[in-house]
Amino acid sequence: MVIILSAARLKEPEETGSEGSLNIKPFGGMIMARFTLPRDLYHGKGALEALKTFTGKRAMICVGGGSMKRFGFLDRAISYLKEAGMEVEVFEGIEPDPSVDTVMRGAEAMAKFQPDWIIAMGGGSPIDAAKAMWIKYEYPQTTFEDMCKVFGLPKLRTKAHFCAISSTSGTATEVTAFSIITDYTKGIKFPIADFEITPDVAIVDPDLAETMPKKLVAHTGMDAMTHSVEAYVSTANCDFTDPLAIHAIEMIIKDLVPSYNGDMAARDRMHNAQCLAGMAFSNALLGIVHSMAHKTGAAFADYGAHIIHGAANAMYLPKVVAFNAKDPVAKKRYGVIADYMGLEGKNDDEKVAALIAYLRKMNDDLNIPHCIKNYGADSYPCEQGFVPEKVFLERVHDIAVNAIADACTGSNPRQPSVEEMEKLLKCCYYDTEVDF
């Protein structure tokens, strides 16, 4: 059985062989699917100035550890909002892979300040944390567990509207219905998923992305690539999401590696490309690459590092393509992706092989390892990574169980058993071939 995640349509995995056989969730007594994006999206260099046009009384800006301050974007945002006549308070110090504790602290600060605008600025981490703070601010009785009920949030915007300004080119959380929060007591990332937390306004200003260090460009870029590929083969894909996913892929394969190597025009285009990928996956949902990334990311934190989200996706995506390609519809769709990428192949099997080879080459070009065994604590390839083999094998069963339960698994084109998920995770550890 598939878990129905949303008003977005989901095909039964076992029915994906015949296109068009849908399992549509009855919605308010009617049959419908939903496609939701922010009401406004300001884009292009200097788009940050859109903040000057906002109307409201109090804006709370949520930021991370300091990059937005260091590069002057925080001061600019404050001055634009003041110019718009608003009182401004800053909640800073949101850590990468934000915790439930941080969410609760931020919500308390909001309860004191009573903002009518929440302005989240930075990478996926501060924006995601601010989304969860927003829920708690609007509904103080809500627990983190309540928030994690997929597509089960109450109506927001009774107290504040939400604007997201992304400074990394990957998560696209500025346009998505998702927020990823880590429960460090369990060592697990939980996705909060609901169109209620799709921001009201997104600002996609490439100036903010130009300050990213190389490694961040690589990881966030492969996150965006994974979003597009997973959205395109998701069982919830539709006519509205397909063109976004395909165009994002076309842009990413052209611009990601040059952006990594310092081409700033390519860097600017990548900021749009990742956003298109976000529009696609927010409505088509994702697949098991993300389920596995969510459940391995913090699983070895006691050994001194995280497997960074984008790097995890980059390593697991080629393996999952091989696994999913056993589903005939997914195989055909990977073939279409390969065609748009201009890859050689006489039939879909050859195209799938070419796609896998291309993705692996991208990892090489971006200095991302191919497997967990070779993933160093600094995220670079090395002989023996930070996750010891013995520890991985001790934990792999539980990780597999958790990955299957992840909200992203329901829309994957092929539903793995726990045993298959364990085997897949082992392939991702050792970089062995997926032949099942």
Ligand SMILES: NC(=O)c1ccc[n+]([C@@H]2O[C@H](COP(=O)([O-])OP(=O)(O)OC[C@H]3O[C@@H](n4cnc5c(N)ncnc54)[C@H](O)[C@@H]3O)[C@@H](O)[C@H]2O)c1
């Ligand atoms: N909500 C979604 O739809 C979604 C999708 C994918 C991933 N995620 C989540 O997002 C998080 C990752 O977000 P991220 O990859 O954007 O990174 P991040 O927000 O965790 O930031 C990583 C580091 O980059 C720095 N940084 C950010 N922007 C910078 C810039 N322009 N210049 C210099 N330094 C900068 C930050 O200060 C931080 O130290 C993970 O928790 C992941 O699970 C969310």
Ligand SMILES: [Zn+2]
């Ligand atoms: Zn992602």
